[in-house]
Amino acid sequence: MALREPVILPHLQDCGSCTIRHRAVCARCDSDELARLEQMKYYRSFQAGQTVIWSGDRMDFVASVVSGIATLTQTMEDGRRQMVGLLLPSDFVGRPGRSTAAYDVTATTDLLMCCFRKKPFEDLILSTPHISQRLLEMTLDELDAAREWMLLLGRKTAREKIASLLAIIARRDVSLNPRKSGPIVFDLPLTREEMADYLGLTLETVSRQVSALKRDGVISLEGKRHVTVNDFDRLLEVAGDDSDGGYPV
Amino acid sequence: MALREPVILPHLQDCGSCTIRHRAVCARCDSDELARLEQMKYYRSFQAGQTVIWSGDRMDFVASVVSGIATLTQTMEDGRRQMVGLLLPSDFVGRPGRSTAAYDVTATTDLLMCCFRKKPFEDLILSTPHISQRLLEMTLDELDAAREWMLLLGRKTAREKIASLLAIIARRDVSLNPRKSGPIVFDLPLTREEMADYLGLTLETVSRQVSALKRDGVISLEGKRHVTVNDFDRLLEVAGDDSDGGYPV
DNA sequence: GCCCTGCCTTGATGCAGATCAAACGGGAAC
DNA sequence: GTTCCCGTTTGATCTGCATCAAGGCAGGGC
Structure with missing residues (x-):
């Protein structure tokens, strides 16, 4: 199969949210492959709160997120829940085989x-x-992220967990909309309860620790969701991350 | 490239410990590829307790475990440690790219x-x-295992964690040396401290909960390492796993 | 305006597991 | 045999987070 100059799938140009990660899957496709991809593709949209698919359900598609945010969660019979992944635009979901x-x-x-x-x-x-090969690369990134999360879940304190989550969201946000300089500002995409499910905490503890970070001046809050990170290095320090700490989420 | 009848790499026959998982990587290789693999391979052996490689070190090889057990761990600056993976014979380590x-x-x-x-x-x-493709499949299995572990680390009690770990080891053991029937018997491959690092607990808590499972008759112990699982279903129940619960470790 | 609802905060209390501490037991060296 | 050492067990106490409970606040419907 001949390799060519990068070619971007039309639907990725359309959706306006395609990123390096997603694009790379298609960048080397030739026109025959592009046509095959075009044929098998279709769109689905969901409202906030809707369930895309339940664990155990038959799943006869794979997909990538065009816009919006989805979560992967596991639930025990008694209702305890743990989020095991966060799907952001360009992320892939589903498993060949x-x-x-x-x-x-x-x-x-x-x-x-x-x-x-x-x-x-x-x-x-x-x-x-x-x-x-591209799928392998993406899966390895996800595996690294999952393992980083294992350290967080197993060994970090509530305060460190919150700081880590904020740092990850802040980092992701910066890489998507690069900014001049100054404080990092973003809206939390998750409710307190979702944050708790991600971090292995209760929503009350999340609330308390967010307030504590605010009280200590590490972040500022406007409303419940709008966050300003005053000092990113300080945030990383509170998170207990090794200086470099580049989560490949 | 022509697909052929399965061909097993010589070194896999030699080592005597090759399993389905490892073999599958090579089963479809033609003789040219086998020769290339043979050329680039070499063996390394380590004593118990030795470090194979430190996080951040240059790593110019990938490898698979022939015999013995290795662990993947992450450490925070203050010494808190979390095991993020267990490498058993046939497991792959290293990352192309x-x-x-x-x-x-x-x-x-x-x-x-x-x-x-x-x-x-x-x-x-x-x-x-x-x-x-085979590497992708293996990586996806590991990702599933890591996510199952996230549920354990974030939401399970100490007792459930211990029971889950014993169940995984027991299951793995049964699949490697299938047995007639009756109780499952095996030797723990980990010290109490290693179990604690895996489960996000302290070694004291591990010790107490193992004793508690013994007291409750779920397991029997002979010495510190030799475990008999009297009733596997009971163990699964204590572990809080959904009935099926097939960890793809 | 009012009330309702969903999300969040704050407070009081309880408990699982961490921490600190001491002793046990089995294997290896002598 | 004795001693040492390491992994382990067991006990006492402490503490961080969960749990239970009561408001607070903002947005939407009326």
Whole structure:
């Protein structure tokens, strides 16, 4: 198969939110492959709060997030919940070679996903090595992120957990909309309860620790969601991260 | 590239410990690829307790475990440690496309690894789609395991954590040496401290909860390491796992 | 305006697991 | 045999977070 100059899938140009990560899957596709991808693709949209798919359900597609935010969660019978992943625009969901969903996938904001029928997608990657290589790379990044999260869940204090989460969101935000300088400002995409589910805490503890970080001047709050990080290095310090700490979420 | 009948790499036959997982990487290789793999491979052995590689070190190989057990751990500056993975025979370690280690890798028993020089290995998988597909599959399994572990670390009680770990080891043990019926018996491959690092607990709590499971008749102990699982379903129940609960470790 | 609802904050109390401390036991060296 | 050492057990106490409970606040419907 001939490698070519990068070609971007039309739907990725349309959606306006395509990122390096997503684009890279398609950048080396030739026009035949692009046509096949176009054929098997379709869009689905969800409202905030809607469930995309329940753990254990039949899942006959793979997808990437075009816009909005979704979460992956696991639930125990008695209702204890743990978020195991956060899907942001360009993130991939679904697993070639598996037919049922392993996690609950829920839209936390209005959500648009670009889906590919699973069977033809699997056939395509079998004959298109650079796509499976790209998937491997993305999966390894996710594995690193999951393992970083294991350290957080197993060993960090509530305060460190909150600071870590804020740092990750801040970092992600900066990389998406690079800014001049000065404080980092963003809106939290998660409720206190969702943050708690992500961090292995209760929502009360999240609330208290966010207030504590505010009281200590590490962050400022305007309303409940709008966060200003006054000093990012200070935040990292509170998070207990090694100086570099580049989460590959 | 022509697919063929399965061919097993000589070194896998030699080492006597090759498993389905490892074998599958090579099963479809043709003789040219086998020769290339043979050329780039070499063995390294470590004593129990030795460090294979430190996080951040240059890592110019990928490897698979031939025999023994190794752990992947992350450490915070103040010494808090979290184990993020357990490497058992046939498990793969290292990451094509990355040149430094992301975790400390430590031999917890005497360890033999079969290493492949990274550069030629990367070149080989670029031209050998079924190997990168197999790596993708293995990585997805590890990701699932990591996420299952996130639920454990974030939401399970100490007692549930211990029971979950014992269940995983028991299950793994049964699948490696299938047995008639009756209780499952195995030796713990980890010290109490290593178990604690894996479970996000202290070694004292591990010790207490193991004793409690023994007192309650869920397991029996002979010495500190030799475990008998009297009733596997009961163990799963204590672990709080959904009935099926097949960890793909 | 009012009330309702969803999300969040704050306070009081309880408990699981951490921490500190001491002793046990089995294997290896002698 | 004795001693040492390491991993482990057990006990006493402390504490960070969960739990239970009561408001607070902003937005939307009427």
